Amino acid sequence: MKPGFDIPCETRTLPNGLTVVVAPQPGLPVVTVDVTYDVGSRVEPEGKTGFAHLFEHLMFEGSENVGKGEHFRLVAEAGGTMNGTTSEDRTNYFETLPAECLDLALFLEADRMRALVLTQQKLDNQREAVKEEKRLRVDNQPYASSFETADALAYDAFPYRHPVIGSMDDLDRATLDDARDFYQRFYAPGNALLCVVGDVDPDDAFGRVSAAFAPVAPRGRPSPFHVEEPEPRGERRARTEDLHAALPALHVNVKTVPRRHPDSFALLYAEKILGAGESGTLWRRLVKDEEKALSLSIHFDERRGPSLFRAFCIARPGVPHALLEREIREGFARLADEGPAPAEMERARRMLAADMVRSTQTTQAVAFLLSEYGLYDRDAGLWRPDFERILAVDRESVRDVARRTFTDGRISVVEVHPAEAA
Amino acid sequence: MTVSPPRPGPPRPFAPPPFVETALRSGLPARAARWGKRPTVAVSIVFPGAGSASDPAGREGTAELVAESFLSGTRTKSARELAAAIDDLAAIVEVSAGSDSAVARLFVLEPDLDAGLALLSEILTEPAFPEDEFEKSRRRLVDTLTEQRAQPDFLAHERLLDRLYPAHPYGRLTPTERGLASVTRDDAARFAGERLSLGRGTLLMAGAAAPDRLLAAADRELGGLPRPVTPDPPGVPDAPAIPDFTVHLVHRPGSVQTNLLFARPAIARSHPRYLTALAANQSLGGGASSRLFHVLREERGLTYGAYSSLSPRVRAGHFGASIDCRTDVTREALGGLLGLVRDYAGGGPTRDEHERSLRYLSGTFVLARETPGAIVQDEVSRLLNGLPRDEWATWRDRLAAVTTKDARDAARDFFDPSVGVLAAVGDASRLRPVLEEFGEVTLWDPDGPRN
Numbered sequence: 001m002k003p004g005f006d007i008p009c010e011t012r013t014l015p016n017g018l019t020v021v022v023a024p025q026p027g028l029p030v031v032t033v034d035v036t037y038d039v040g041s042r043v044e045p046e047g048k049t050g051f052a053h054l055f056e057h058l059m060f061e062g063s064e065n066v067g068k069g070e071h072f073r074l075v076a077e078a079g080g081t082m083n084g085t086t087s088e089d090r091t092n093y094f095e096t097l098p099a100e101c102l103d104l105a106l107f108l109e110a111d112r113m114r115a116l117v118l119t120q121q122k123l124d125n126q127r128e129a130v131k132e133e134k135r136l137r138v139d140n141q142p143y144a145s146s147f148e149t150a151d152a153l154a155y156d157a158f159p160y161r162h163p164v165i166g167s168m169d170d171l172d173r174a175t176l177d178d179a180r181d182f183y184q185r186f187y188a189p190g191n192a193l194l195c196v197v198g199d200v201d202p203d204d205a206f207g208r209v210s211a212a213f214a215p216v217a218p219r220g221r222p223s224p225f226h227v228e229e230p231e232p233r234g235e236r237r238a239r240t241e242d243l244h245a246a247l248p249a250l251h252v253n254v255k256t257v258p259r260r261h262p263d264s265f266a267l268l269y270a271e272k273i274l275g276a277g278e279s280g281t282l283w284r285r286l287v288k289d290e291e292k293a294l295s296l297s298i299h300f301d302e303r304r305g306p307s308l309f310r311a312f313c314i315a316r317p318g319v320p321h322a323l324l325e326r327e328i329r330e331g332f333a334r335l336a337d338e339g340p341a342p343a344e345m346e347r348a349r350r351m352l353a354a355d356m357v358r359s360t361q362t363t364q365a366v367a368f369l370l371s372e373y374g375l376y377d378r379d380a381g382l383w384r385p386d387f388e389r390i391l392a393v394d395r396e397s398v399r400d401v402a403r404r405t406f407t408d409g410r411i412s413v414v415e416v417h418p419a420e421a422a
Numbered sequence: 423m424t425v426s427p428p429r430p431g432p433p434r435p436f437a438p439p440p441f442v443e444t445a446l447r448s449g450l451p452a453r454a455a456r457w458g459k460r461p462t463v464a465v466s467i468v469f470p471g472a473g474s475a476s477d478p479a480g481r482e483g484t485a486e487l488v489a490e491s492f493l494s495g496t497r498t499k500s501a502r503e504l505a506a507a508i509d510d511l512a513a514i515v516e517v518s519a520g521s522d523s524a525v526a527r528l529f530v531l532e533p534d535l536d537a538g539l540a541l542l543s544e545i546l547t548e549p550a551f552p553e554d555e556f557e558k559s560r561r562r563l564v565d566t567l568t569e570q571r572a573q574p575d576f577l578a579h580e581r582l583l584d585r586l587y588p589a590h591p592y593g594r595l596t597p598t599e600r601g602l603a604s605v606t607r608d609d610a611a612r613f614a615g616e617r618l619s620l621g622r623g624t625l626l627m628a629g630a631a632a633p634d635r636l637l638a639a640a641d642r643e644l645g646g647l648p649r650p651v652t653p654d655p656p657g658v659p660d661a662p663a664i665p666d667f668t669v670h671l672v673h674r675p676g677s678v679q680t681n682l683l684f685a686r687p688a689i690a691r692s693h694p695r696y697l698t699a700l701a702a703n704q705s706l707g708g709g710a711s712s713r714l715f716h717v718l719r720e721e722r723g724l725t726y727g728a729y730s731s732l733s734p735r736v737r738a739g740h741f742g743a744s745i746d747c748r749t750d751v752t753r754e755a756l757g758g759l760l761g762l763v764r765d766y767a768g769g770g771p772t773r774d775e776h777e778r779s780l781r782y783l784s785g786t787f788v789l790a791r792e793t794p795g796a797i798v799q800d801e802v803s804r805l806l807n808g809l810p811r812d813e814w815a816t817w818r819d820r821l822a823a824v825t826t827k828d829a830r831d832a833a834r835d836f837f838d839p840s841v842g843v844l845a846a847v848g849d850a851s852r853l854r855p856v857l858e859e860f861g862e863v864t865l866w867d868p869d870g871p872r873n
Contacts, residue, residue: 068720076710077777079788097789103428132679142569244572246569247572276509277505346510361458362792
């Protein structure tokens with residue numbers, strides 16, 4: 001099986017150290033500009049949680065030539081959309097615009113990379129917005145805080161143990177000096193990758209990027225950061241009470257290899273075989289056929305450091321945690337013992353191929369794909385050999401990897417119990 | 423600013439693709455367009471009048487149960503076999519019920535188009551609705567309601583629609599437990615046979631392949647199927663008038679935020695002033711550069727986001743504004759939200775705001791149409807709402823002709839918050855005294871009226 005399409009791209013490095021990837025996608029007059037910085041919540045020390053994400057907010061608050069609120073306004077009045085996201089492993093900023101507005105996106109990104117303007121008032125304002133975001137997305141939602149519990153249980157080292165959104169106390173402690181230091185350390189051109197995808201001529205686009213980013217002076221790059229975890233030694237368990245949950249739920253997580261580790265390609269098959277589409281074996285059994293779960297998601301959460309193979313399940317009324325846990329562990333064990341059936345394997349292979357086609361239909365999605373490879377692996381085109389490696393995985397590999405991954409020593413279990421309001 | 427931002431180059435032309443319109447051998451209306459960069463095809467078969475707004479009286483929930491049950495097996499395939507057949511193609515197949523229609527969707531890679539269409543036709547024309555699977559679907563929808571009612575946003579929307587469209591089918595966000603309990607397997611089979619008959623459907627397709635090829639595949643797989651003549655579904659009644667402003671508080675113990683949703687009647691999608699109202703909404707609360715977001719988040723730090731929107735349906739529609747805030751600033755947030763909406767209804771956008779909104783809507787119109795699925799969805803909307811053939815081809819020109827005065831008039835006519843419904847979700851012990859400053863409060867439990 002072959003990909004059936006390509007994403008041509010070219011990479012150059014500017015004198016100030018900024019890596020630039022341009023991928024022409026002729027046709028629709030649209031362009032996406034993405035700048036991904038090599039900094040995520042994993043770099044936060046204890047007492048500073050949530051800072052990478054808080055800083056992402058500050059990046060929209062104005063720079064030397066862009067006033068407060070101007071970033072939103074300028075992109076909107078150009079007919080574009082924009083946002084930023086922070087994960088454990090990186091922070092990205094992106095604009096999707098009519099193609100004739102490429103220069104505006106480059107201007108905005110260059111100006112805030114060169115001369116962000118930080119003030120106490122902006123920090124205080126965005127601190128409140130982030131705390132409100134935490135209340136909205138975590139504190140006031142069913143099950144959301146249990147994911148934080150699950151990560152803290154699964155990981156030993158602090159970088160992946162704490163949530164991206166951070167704690168209220170740590171957010172309150174963040175200072176303007178912290179922000180200035182963070183900007184100097186991590187927002188250097190040599191610590192970022194810029195990706196342009198859309199209806200552009202590559203040489204013209206490189207020229208525009210060079211002109212826009214020439215005023216950005218080089219700054220030192222932070223030392224490479226690695227998340228190291230001790231080898232798992234024994235199953236872990238936790239129990240949480242959730243004031244907002246109406247039904248019990250269960251996390252069963254398995255700590256495993258980093259992204260692009262040879263085992264990771266087989267784990268993508270395990271994800272599909274157990275939980276994807278209409279026929280994922282564990283999903284079908286628990287959700288559809290036996291009505292034990294209202295929902296079940298199986299997700300291989302790939303990270304630059306150790307990843308998690310996640311199962312999260314909401315119980316049907318009256319179904320005990322123990323029963324769900326046994327079913328999920330037996331599902332893992334079946335895959336490890338018997339390996340996938342030939343039909344399951346081919347189905348998963350087709351799904352993975354189709355996912356790649358569907359998930360690269362927009363300029364933004366392509367920019368995210370190339371940026372990840374370009375920043376993490378220094379080769380934006382690596383997606384294609386990786387894709388071919390994925391399509392080449394065989395049944396025995398899946399069984400072998402499942403056997404080594406789904407072991408009791410790697411598993412952590414969190415039971416979520418609905419709690420009564422006081 | 424010391425250096426001005428660069429000005430955009432001249433706008434590049436963009437036109438949505440024309441749909442080739444034809445009929446298959448059976449007479450099934452079919453439209454296809456060439457669109458997209460990848461070898462994938464989006465297919466929808468639209469059944470107007472098969473949505474929840476046309477549920478049989480006393481059987482509310484029928485449309486959702488029918489949609490949920492289509493993938494539970496066919497005459498020759500069990501539910502498991504059907505699931506495997508869909509996944510063998512790596513296709514996405516779904517049947518969903520909205521308020522005004524049901525839509526069967528297929529997303530498939532181009533080389534598998536024939537097989538995907540064959541499967542879709544089997545699902546639609548040979549459904550088995552096995553009794554045991556039907557009961558499973560019913561139980562699943564009931565349990566889903568339990569889980570949904572733990573979510574504050576769901577509770578706010580559920581109560582808002584219930585009070586904004588009282589005793590009207592648009593007032594149901596989801597089926598109720600009572601409605602679901604009343605629908606039998608035979609009711610569902612009858613509804614499917616009458617409302618989701620190919621005699622009532624229209625086929626829409628888009629993909630990177632030429633329309634002729636898409637339509638030829640459709641004719642091979644669907645063109646030979648009968649199109650039974652079935653009775654017209656009942657019409658959706660006019661929405662009731664909302665004469666005043668009412669406040670409804672859903673008590674959610676332990677909430678650390680207040681979810682506030684305001685809405686008032688506005689206009690249906692086919693209304694001639696819809697585009698004008700859309701432009702007017704953009705300046706008020708359509709995005710992160712709009713007035714609500716700028717004042718309530720960026721200037722006052724009261725919220726993570728504040729927005730307004732239009733929610734048009736075939737027979738009616740409403741305008742809404744929303745904000746989520748920590749409980750102890752509910753008074754300031756709600757007062758701020760309603761005050762800004764009231765001021766805007768009185769004065770509309772400035773000329774600068776209006777021109778920015780037109781540029782935003784015109785530009786994002788292009789961005790939103792990168793995929794074949796988006797192009798098919800445009801055609802679904804055109805079909806359901808009876809929009810003219812050139813709706814999308816002329817959309818940006820018509821938008822550009824909307825004046826600041828037009829937008830001001832729309833704000834005045836459709837956004838005034840002196841009538842409407844406010845739905846709040848949070849801890850009633852703390853919220854009730856605050857909300858009573860805005861109007862008489864009716865208190866609700868998550869699952870209905872408070873006793």
